[in-house]
Amino acid sequence: MLSPERLALYLVADPDQTSGDFLAAIDAAMDGGVTAVQLRVKHGGDRRAYELALDVQKRCVWRGIPFLVNDSLGVALASNADGIHIGVNDLPLIAIRTLISPTFAVGYSPETDEQTIQARSAGADYLGLGPVFVTGSKADAGAAIGLEILSRRARLSDLPTVAIGGITLDNASAVMESGVVGIAVMSAILRAADPRDAAQRLIEVVRYARQT
Known part of the structure; x- marks a missing residue:
C-alpha cells in the first residue's frame, strides 16, 4: 500500500509523451520531488515495456521511490515493481489480488460513483480520479469530469485519491482543494x-495545499 505522502506528486511516465531523453527526464523529475513513478507503455508490446521497466525500477529503487506499472501485471511482477495501476477494462481488482502479495500496491481508476465506492472492497489501495481536465496525453481518457465531480468522488471513497488529467502548475492548487491527497x-x-524544475514547482504547490 502507498501512503498519502508517496502519492503527493505521481509521475505517469510514458516514453511516447516525452520531449527529450526519457530516462533522463525521469531522473530529473525524481530529483525535483516526484514521490512515485508509474510506467505507462502503450506501444511496442510487453518486451519494450519490460525492458523500460527494468531501467526505471532501478532508478526508483536507488532513490527510494515507489515504482508501478500501468495495466500489465506480467510486466509489473517481472520487473519487481511495487505495484500496478489498472482501469475498469483491465483484469479485475479481485482477480489481481489473488495473484499478488499483500504488500503489492494496486491503484484503480474508477469511471463512476459506484465504482469509486466499491473500489476498497474490490481490492484497490488508492484511486486515480479523472481526467479532471481535457488532456492530449491519453487518447482514450474519456470526457473530463471537472472539479465538482472530482471533489465528490474524493469524498465518496475512504481510499487515498490522486487527481489526473490535464493538470498543470496553473490549475494544481484548485485541484488540490478538491480533497485529493x-x-x-x-x-x-x-x-x-x-x-x-517543473517537478519542484508542482510538489511545492501540493505540499502547501496539504498544510492549509
Whole structure:
C-alpha cells in the first residue's frame, strides 16, 4: 500500500509523451520531488515495456521511490515493481489480488460513483480520479469530469485519491482543494523544458495545499 505522502506528486511516465531523453527526464523529475513513478507503455508490446521497466525500477529503487506499472501485471511482477495501476477494462481488482502479495500496491481508476465506492472492497489501495481536465496525453481518457465531480468522488471513497488529467502548475492548487491527497502528471513534467524544475514547482504547490 502507498501512503498519502508517496502519492503527493505521481509521475505517469510514458516514453511516447516525452520531449527529450526519457530516462533522463525521469531522473530529473525524481530529483525535483516526484514521490512515485508509474510506467505507462502503450506501444511496442510487453518486451519494450519490460525492458523500460527494468531501467526505471532501478532508478526508483536507488532513490527510494515507489515504482508501478500501468495495466500489465506480467510486466509489473517481472520487473519487481511495487505495484500496478489498472482501469475498469483491465483484469479485475479481485482477480489481481489473488495473484499478488499483500504488500503489492494496486491503484484503480474508477469511471463512476459506484465504482469509486466499491473500489476498497474490490481490492484497490488508492484511486486515480479523472481526467479532471481535457488532456492530449491519453487518447482514450474519456470526457473530463471537472472539479465538482472530482471533489465528490474524493469524498465518496475512504481510499487515498490522486487527481489526473490535464493538470498543470496553473490549475494544481484548485485541484488540490478538491480533497485529493496528490496529483498525477505526465506532460506537465515530461514535456517541460526543465523536468526537475517543473517537478519542484508542482510538489511545492501540493505540499502547501496539504498544510492549509
